[in-house]
Amino acid sequence: MAGPDDIDDTEGPDDDALAAEWAAMAGDEKPADEDVAAQWEQMAEQEDEELMSSVQSGRVLDQDEIDSLLGFDGDDEESARTGIQAIINSSLVSYERLPMLDVIFDRLVRMMSTSLRNFTSDNIEVSLDNISSVRFGDYLNSVPLPAMMGVFQAAEWDNYGLMTVDSNLIYSIVDVLLGGRRGTAPMRIEGRPYTTIETNLVERMIDVILADLAAAFEPLSPVTFLFDRIETNPRFASIARPTNAAVVVRLRVDMEDRGGKLEMLFPYATLEPIRELLLQRFMGEKFGRDSIWETHLASELWRTRVDLDAVLDEQVMSLGEVMSLKVGQTLVFNATVRDSIEMRCGGIPLLTGRLGRAGKHIAVQVRSSNARLEGIA
Numbered sequence: 001m002a003g004p005d006d007i008d009d010t011e012g013p014d015d016d017a018l019a020a021e022w023a024a025m026a027g028d029e030k031p032a033d034e035d036v037a038a039q040w041e042q043m044a045e046q047e048d049e050e051l052m053s054s055v056q057s058g059r060v061l062d063q064d065e066i067d068s069l070l071g072f073d074g075d076d077e078e079s080a081r082t083g084i085q086a087i088i089n090s091s092l093v094s095y096e097r098l099p100m101l102d103v104i105f106d107r108l109v110r111m112m113s114t115s116l117r118n119f120t121s122d123n124i125e126v127s128l129d130n131i132s133s134v135r136f137g138d139y140l141n142s143v144p145l146p147a148m149m150g151v152f153q154a155a156e157w158d159n160y161g162l163m164t165v166d167s168n169l170i171y172s173i174v175d176v177l178l179g180g181r182r183g184t185a186p187m188r189i190e191g192r193p194y195t196t197i198e199t200n201l202v203e204r205m206i207d208v209i210l211a212d213l214a215a216a217f218e219p220l221s222p223v224t225f226l227f228d229r230i231e232t233n234p235r236f237a238s239i240a241r242p243t244n245a246a247v248v249v250r251l252r253v254d255m256e257d258r259g260g261k262l263e264m265l266f267p268y269a270t271l272e273p274i275r276e277l278l279l280q281r282f283m284g285e286k287f288g289r290d291s292i293w294e295t296h297l298a299s300e301l302w303r304t305r306v307d308l309d310a311v312l313d314e315q316v317m318s319l320g321e322v323m324s325l326k327v328g329q330t331l332v333f334n335a336t337v338r339d340s341i342e343m344r345c346g347g348i349p350l351l352t353g354r355l356g357r358a359g360k361h362i363a364v365q366v367r368s369s370n371a372r373l374e375g376i377a
Helices: 004-057 063-070 083-091 100-120 136-142 167-177 195-217 270-280 289-301 319-323 371-376
Strands: 124-135 147-154 160-165 225-231 245-256 258-267 310-313 340-345 348-358 361-369
Touching: 063 195, 100 167, 100 195, 100 245, 100 270, 100 310, 124 136, 136 258, 136 310, 147 167, 147 319, 160 167, 160 195, 160 270, 167 195, 167 245, 195 225, 245 270, 270 289, 340 361
Parallel strands: none
Antiparallel strands: 124 245, 147 160, 147 225, 160 258, 245 258, 310 340, 340 348, 348 361
């Protein structure tokens, strides 16, 4: 067996050799690191060249980049509208520029609550959810089916509107009008078209609502809404172009434990005849006109002092003849004592009369006035 001294002697040279190897490896690390850095730099240059070539040649965008460009950020498309979508909708007219719409539909909600109670003999509450501006094509694509879409005509405005009744309200109205018991939800049978009885009952309800709508517009502009037809397919309910802007009014009709939603759509072309009236901030606004100030201004204008020029005669002369006139030279006019004298103000003929004398003053006796002046008076 080896002693301690022998162990130290045998391990000494091994340790020295191991240390030498580690020193050699440590000395070789720097060149290896430089080689790796050079490789990474070369790879980065290659990626930059590939990116530039792909941009120049037209790179294909992935779905996230397309959504970001179109303005659909995130899962909720309504949460953000940027990019191309914002540019497209930038010309969409906002209903908030028509303040009187809120007043009109507030009146409609109160009147509908009363008329629908009389129509159904049930306790009905009508509430206004919101008023928004949309494009007509987007609205038709967003209508949940099945539903009934009533097309009506505004006779005085010579255009159309749209009323959408969802399936919940349809079945609730049918259940109430046909004597359904309270406290039970109306039975819904999906996958079948609406029957003639259901269509007729909904048509009667639409007639009641259109009468209230006409009464709501009455203080602003008298109008008659005429029921035209009922459609169950949105493609057959087109009353405007898909890109046309429209105002959508969403109402909620509650009948205790049942009810549904009702939507009214008015294209801006329909509201164009009364656009100036809808721009009022309150009923009866005169857009800056003040009758008291108008009366005062008119009375002060009639008191204004003006200078009248009595024109005895006129002659047309050349510039050379005018420049050759001398002091003391006499101008001969063709006017006589019996000729009419024209009275002008600012070059505008106002009166005509006869020249004469009143005491020590030369005077003109007015014989007639200008027809244009009489029209102003």
